[in-house]
Every structure is written in C-alpha cells, then in structure tokens.
Amino acid sequence: DGGITQSPKYLFRKEGQNVTLSCEQNLNHDAMYWYRQDPGQGLRLIYYSQIVNDFQKGDIAEGYSVSREKKESFPLTVTSAQKNPTAFYLCASNTPGGGYTEAFFGQGTRLTVV
C-alpha cells in the first residue's frame, strides 16, 4: 500500500531542545517537501528536495534543517533557533515535470512546545 508516513503523530518539545520529525514515502517519488500549517491558515513551505543529497530553502526555512540521504526519507529537524515551533507539520512528495505531478501528503505531526 503506497503512501507517505509521518511520525510521530504528536511531539512535545522543551525549550532549547532540537527535535526531528520523520517522513518516509514508498511512492518512488523524486521530490519531497515540508510544510508548516498554523491554526486557520494555509500551508507554508519550509524546505524541499528534488533529488537525493540536494535540498532547497522554502519561504520559512529559518530555525529548521533537513537531510536527504535516501530517496524514501526526508527528516525535518526543528532546532532551538526556531522561536515559535508550535504548529502542524506536513510532508509531501511528487515527481516534478513530464506528467501527472500529483502531490501526496502524509497525515501530519503536531508539535507543541512545553
């Protein structure tokens, strides 16, 4: 059953702590994305990666870091430099260009600072 899996579903972070959100896909998609969603708002792009070992900053990359060592995996680290990390985080994937290019999303991780 193909899809995108995000874990954990809920995550709590203490002040000054780094936390890592997992995103795995078995759709054989080339590109993966991280979005942040705040209550009542649309999605804002944090980082994206079009191929392994390459990634680009989105609109709100400050305080976040990513890696893309494998095609299937695109973890997001929320660092202590991110001053307002409480939000809903969504991971997506697609294969850009040359065809259907439909984006698929995971079920999200809700991060709360305690």
Added chain:
Amino acid sequence: KQEVTQIPAALSVPEGENLVLNCSFTDSAIYNLQWFRQDPGKGLTSLLLIQSSQREQTSGRLNASLDKSSGRSTLYIAASQPGDSATYLCAVTNNAGNMLTFGGGTRLMVKP
C-alpha cells in the same frame, strides 16, 4: 511571487445544496492546480488535479474548473452532504512542477 487566495474563508450550507468554492492565483504560469480536502487534525487528501492545458476535471459529485488566463479555479460540489464538512484547499504548482503554493482554505460546514 505567486499568491493564492480562496474565497470565502468559511461557508455554512444546509444539506442538499449545490455550492461553489473559489480560488484565484496571481501568476498564470502554472503547471497544474490541485484541490485538497483536510479534516481537522489530519493531512491533506487530493481531490482533483487539473493540468494547465485542461479546463476541468470531474470526480463523482465534484467538478473543478480552471481558467488559467484569468487566474481562477472553482470547485463545484453537487448535492452537499454533512460528510463533506471539511476545509478545502487549492494549490498551484509552478512551471517546473516542483513547488506548490497554497491558498488559505475554505472551511465548509454542511448542516443536516
């Protein structure tokens, strides 16, 4: 920079009504447009995808249209049901097909 706007922000209708959700975008150089559904606390489910060369797509009671030159799309929901209650998001993909820009969503409530 691409900007996507959805109107209205919230909508409440009685069951059985037909309704239209609107999406507009500022840069017509898009690869495609997608409509998504989001239930509270959940991820996004893709409803319809319209390629830039297409005018509309249909799936069941849903019909999405695209007027690329005017920067507009509509999502038509026929015979609405309480189970349709959710937030509906539209997103446009840039010409390279590698980045989606989202609207703020329309929160739909269908009352029994």
